[in-house]
Amino acid sequence: MVTYRPIGQMPRRQDCRQRLVQAALKLFARRGYYHTSIADILRESACKKGTLYYYFSSKEELGYAAIDETLRLILEQGAGSHLQIDQHPIDRLLWVVDSLPNVTHSEATAISGTDIAVRMASVHEGFRKRLSPTLDAMVRQGEENTRRGVADGQIADSVDPDQLVHLVSTICAGSQMGSLLWEREVIWEDAKRWLKEYLNSLRK
16 A cells, blocks of 8 residues: 655645646656656656655555545546435436546646546556546446436436446446547547437436
8 A cells, every 4th residue: 555645834835746647647648657757757747856755665655645626526526426416316327428538637737636546557567456446336326326226216227327327337438538649520520429328318
């Protein structure tokens, strides 16, 4: 388990921790985790080496902080937040679909937080494991919302809640990978259009 060093007792440097994380996100998005050096992050953040090592013992530990920032974005701006809204369960799923692939953005980069998370998780097993519990919890929340919607008569009786959420999750995950592999936005737009039409057809 990676742990961070305490932030307290250095008030003039506190903003450097956030600058380091934002710089790391920007560079990991642009160059990839393994092609970004500590020197690159220091130069981008304008923080000193001693300050970096006060907060993070290594580039890997800083990488975990960057993953945590992407999770914050997903929960506060992206799919995680939309599952909590007080609306029809189909509308909750529609909001999730609309949130991908480009909604969650860090302060540092125009690339979405979810894209950065996918890039980092694809090259580092520890980062993937850091992401998995939150993503699994979001799927379970979606299943519960949909199950309730069927029970309350808001969604067609023929719907299997787990299968429906798995379909939405798989298409959304595919949109993230597709955005990394090609620039054909039309592919995601076509998939999203079909998925939204299908979800709306299940509304009661």
